Amino acid sequence: MDYQRYATTLKAMSDPSRLQIIDMLSCGSLCACDILPHFKFSQPTLSHRMKILQEAGIISTTKKGKWHYYALNDEFISNFNQSAQTLFDDGPNCACHQGCVS
Amino acid sequence: MDYQRYATTLKAMSDPSRLQIIDMLSCGSLCACDILPHFKFSQPTLSHRMKILQEAGIISTTKKGKWHYYALNDEFISNFNQSAQTLFDDGPNCACHQGCVS
DNA sequence: TCCTTAGATAGATGAACGTCAATATAATTT
DNA sequence: AAATTATATTGACGTTCATCTATCTAAGGA
Numbered sequence: 001m002d003y004q005r006y007a008t009t010l011k012a013m014s015d016p017s018r019l020q021i022i023d024m025l026s027c028g029s030l031c032a033c034d035i036l037p038h039f040k041f042s043q044p045t046l047s048h049r050m051k052i053l054q055e056a057g058i059i060s061t062t063k064k065g066k067w068h069y070y071a072l073n074d075e076f077i078s079n080f081n082q083s084a085q086t087l088f089d090d091g092p093n094c095a096c097h098q099g100c101v102s
Numbered sequence: 103m104d105y106q107r108y109a110t111t112l113k114a115m116s117d118p119s120r121l122q123i124i125d126m127l128s129c130g131s132l133c134a135c136d137i138l139p140h141f142k143f144s145q146p147t148l149s150h151r152m153k154i155l156q157e158a159g160i161i162s163t164t165k166k167g168k169w170h171y172y173a174l175n176d177e178f179i180s181n182f183n184q185s186a187q188t189l190f191d192d193g194p195n196c197a198c199h200q201g202c203v204s
Numbered sequence: 205t206c207c208t209t210a211g212a213t214a215g216a217t218g219a220a221c222g223t224c225a226a227t228a229t230a231a232t233t234t
Numbered sequence: 235a236a237a238t239t240a241t242a243t244t245g246a247c248g249t250t251c252a253t254c255t256a257t258c259t260a261a262g263g264a
Binding site for chain 2: 001003004006007008010011013014015016017018019020022023026027072077080081084087088089090091
């Protein structure tokens with residue numbers, strides 16, 4: 001499995017407010033102006049955070065008029081669940097397949 | 103859901119080598135001296151990383167003679183999977199339950 | 205055209221993180 | 235007891251990260 005790629009995804013998620021944003025997006029898309037009032041940080045900080053989520057492949061942006069709508073990527077969720085399963089199941093990188101006695 | 107707690111877990115996981123260590127432990131326990139040769143970093147760095155994983159509740163340590171054995175915590179895996187499901191499913195913090203139109 | 209609103213970008217600053225060399229501790233072996 | 239092996243701790247240093255203020259762009263409305 002691609003540890004680097006999965007680590008990048010996890011790092012983008014590893015923040016309480018980014019998790020809350022993901023939770024908020026789990027039933028539909030929202031624009032930044034809907035998200036911002038739920039948090040204490042500034043607008044540039046939200047913009048920065050959304051960029052992190054986007055670069056990690058977690059969300060996508062679509063533009064409508066002057067609003068930018070953010071939505072969770074479906075592949076993100078399925079990739080995430082699959083990576084978790086691969087990680088926790090016995091696999092080729094698992095210790096017991098490399099000659100170690102556990 | 104407890105975003106802070108879940109974020110702490112994800113942050114501890116959000117590193118390629120720590121993911122690889124979790125993968126190695128997914129079928130049994132290992133001591134540090136079994137893990138270290140798989141990586142390029144030094145022994146103190148491994149010790150530091152194991153402490154991060156332990157403080158996040160991901161692994162537990164048991165001492166046998168001069169060896170410290172590390173093992174994944176069962177609750178970690180079940181908590182992780184449950185948190186993921188809670189996050190991605192519609193829930194009370196989801197946008198559509200807070201008066202936003204998506 | 206000017207003003208307002210939504211959002212992004214730039215640059216600065218302080219905090220957190222990863223790493224290593226050196227050293228400490230603890231168990232084992234000789 | 236002295237040497238060795240396994241691991242942890244300390245302290246330092248450089249890097250990355252989160253945040254802010256200020257500014258910029260783009261779209262809409264007066």
